[in-house]
Amino acid sequence: MITIKNIRKTYQSGDIEVQALQDISLTIKPGEFTAIVGPSGSGKTTLLNIIGGLDSPTKGSVKINETDITQLPENELIDFRLHHIGFIFQSYNLIPVLTAKENVEFLMLLQKKNEQARNERTLKLLKAVGLEDQIHKRPNEMSGGQQQRVAVARALASKPSFILADEPTANLDSKSSENLLNIMQRLNREEKTTFIFSTHDQRVIDKANRIITIEDGKIISDTSQ
Amino acid sequence: MIIKIAFKNIWRNSLRSWTVIIAITLGIFGGLAVISTATGLSKMRQNNAIETYISHLQIHDTNFLQFSRINDTIPQKAELISYLNSSKLVNGLSKRIKTESFIQSAGGTSGVILNGISPDNEKNVTRIYQKLNHGNYFQKHKRKPPIILSQILSTKLNAKINTTVQCSFVNSYGESVVCVFKVIDIFQTNNSLYDEVNAFVKMEDLKAYAKLKGIHEIAVKLEDESNVETFRNELISKFPNHQIDSWRGIAPELGYADKMMNLILIIFLIIIMLALAFGIINTMLMAVLERKKELGMLLSIGMNKKKVFGMIIWESVFLALLSGPLGLLCSYIAITTFAKKGIDLSFAASGLRSVGIESTIYPYVENRFYYIISILVILTAILSSLYPAIKALKLNPSETLRTAN
The missing domain is CATH 2.40.70 (Cathepsin D, subunit A; domain 1)
Structure with a gap:
């Protein structure tokens, strides 16, 4: 369960104070497949970064399973992210010198899981995203869609409470996007992992079971479908 | 895994890494070549002086060297010679x-x-x-x-x-x-x-x-030059009324040259290590700045700062571990080859003779210099990667993910 209370984020841009988020409060329940939508500059990515502990709010709190991550010291926050939050980035952001298998395995190594557990989970996830025959390929040997599927497998590898995906289909063609969304939807059901997207993509919006719309740093609608 | 990533990272821009490796190798080779040639020159001058006219020790009457008077002959001559003849250290x-x-x-x-x-x-x-x-x-x-x-x-x-x-x-x-x-x-x-x-x-x-x-x-020649000071002290305690000097005392200019050579060697080592340090700082800083987004991603997904720091340090250590032994090996081969063949400087023979040096120089470097340089190279690599590593730690994940390429 993610509970966001009265989040406010203010940036200083030269002499001007920019209100990126204004008093946002919301709750995201386990297993949701939520899309945060809105025009560019509306505050989607800022909200996602604050939920993921990558950015701190000027005011307010973010509780993830009773832990207020805005109060955690930096090192504990990094450790919290390792165990509780999965990230999928717009430009994949895989480690270029590692193979698909090593990229997926990486977080479990940081979690100090044993080799057998790592291997089993890595192969299971790569199979789930349809890349069981690409495990020894490096990112530069794979297409954008394949790289993003590895990123999904990596995000799930650490068994996080939820996954934050910042415009995951923005760099993909329609076929790859459709494929990726189907995979994420299936994993959402099978792994019972919460997915939170920021997106412009109507296909993502169509698949989401909850849509939160933000404009000028405020939630203007929150609907379930 | 961190070590594995660090090793793989240095080959992401192999041209740059090889440039640094070759630069460090040449630096070590150049430094050791100069050190060995200079030490060879100094040793040759010293050995020539010892074997041509000074020998290891000289014994005189206490006034002889000062006044050069014909009657200032060595006292207790027979006893002294008998003692010297009976010593195993004397050649x-x-x-x-x-x-x-x-x-x-x-x-x-x-x-x-x-x-x-x-x-x-x-x-x-x-x-x-x-x-x-x-x-x-x-x-x-x-x-x-x-x-x-x-x-x-x-x-x-x-x-x-x-x-x-x-x-x-x-x-x-x-x-x-x-x-x-x-x-x-x-x-x-x-x-x-x-x-x-x-x-x-x-x-x-x-x-x-x-x-x-x-x-x-x-004039006394010992079996082993390293015993000179010990044996001199032994003689002084037995024969306190004699003036007993080692080659350093008789020809202080040779001793000064020896000390000056040590100073030059230290200066050379400092120059080599500074060149190495700046090479590594430049390379690692570029590597960090080019990978801002990736480092930001690593911090985002849960790789703690200690591990990011360690990864950057390991990358520098690998550069040093590759170039250090290569430089030492090239130096060792060149020095041992020329230590046998000698470097022919016959074109400057008359000038060299005027300062007591032969025209063929045999480079020489003590083995300890190889160890010292190996340790210094690794230490320098670690120290010079601290700044880029600290720079990496100061990255803000959300900013690097948003703004970096």
Whole structure:
């Protein structure tokens, strides 16, 4: 369960104070497949970064399973992210010198899981995203869609409470996007992992079971479908 | 995994990594080449001096070196020689008498130090007998007492072999003595300053002319040069009324050269390490700045700062571990090859001889320098990667993910 209370984020841009988020409060329940939508500059990515502990709010709190991550010291926050939050980035952001298998395995190594557990989970996830025959390929040997599927497998590898995906289909063609969304939807059901997207993509919006719309740093609608 | 990623990371821009590796290799090679050549030069000058005229230790009466008086002969001579002969550390010794003299021939005049020696004993201590034009180390001579002049003195006096020269000096009774010698051979060492003022005669001849019973100097050659100071101290404690000097005391300029060489070596090492440090700082800083987004991603997904820091340090260590041994290996091969063959500088032979150096230099470097440089290279690599690593730690994940390429 993610509970966001009265989040406010203010940036200083030269002499001007920019209100990126204004008093946002919301709750995201386990297993949701939520899309945060809105025009560019509306505050989607800022909200996602604050939920993921990558950015701190000027005011307010973010509780993830009773832990207020805005109060955690930096090192504990990094450790919290390792165990509780999965990230999928717009430009994949895989480690270029590692193979698909090593990229997926990486977080479990940081979690100090044993080799057998790592291997089993890595192969299971790569199979789930349809890349069981690409495990020894490096990112530069794979297409954008394949790289993003590895990123999904990596995000799930650490068994996080939820996954934050910042415009995951923005760099993909329609076929790859459709494929990726189907995979994420299936994993959402099978792994019972919460997915939170920021997106412009109507296909993502169509698949989401909850849509939160933000404009000028405020939630203007929150609907379930 | 962190170490594996660090190793793979250095090959992401292999051209840059190889440039740094080759630069460090050349730096180490260049440094060691200069160090070994300079040390070889210094050692050669030192060995030439020791083996040609100084030997390891010299014993005199306490006043002799200061006043050069003919009657300042070594006291307790027999006891001293007996002690020296019985020591296992001693390889050989030579008794000498020395007289400052005026030498003249039909062709010219000069001041000279006449060294009265016993040729067989002198062979145990110095190599003058190897520096003769005709190899006549007092074996062949007729009625007139023989003398061996240096090439420089021979030219100055226009005194060739079989020429008669006349020497005048004051004997032990204070009387002026004029004596005649026949030139039987000419020597030439690598030290023209020494050659200019020294000539050799047989000890019994000079003793007779000088009416002298004692000796002025005992030159001692040890089995091992490293025992010089220990044995000197031992002799001083046994014979406190003698002046006992090591080669460093007799020719302090050689000792200074030795110390100066050590200082130069330290300066060279500092220059090499600074070049290495700046090379690594530049490379690692570029590597960090180019990978801002990736480092931000690693921090985002849960790789803690300690591990990010460690990864950058490991990358530097790998660069040093690849280039360090390569540099040391190249240096070792070059130094051992030239240590046998020598570096031929015959084009500058006369200039080198004037400062006591032969025209072929044999590079030399102590093994400890290889270890010292290996440790220094790794330490420098670690220290110089600290700044780029700290820079990486200051990255803000959300900013780098948003703004970096």
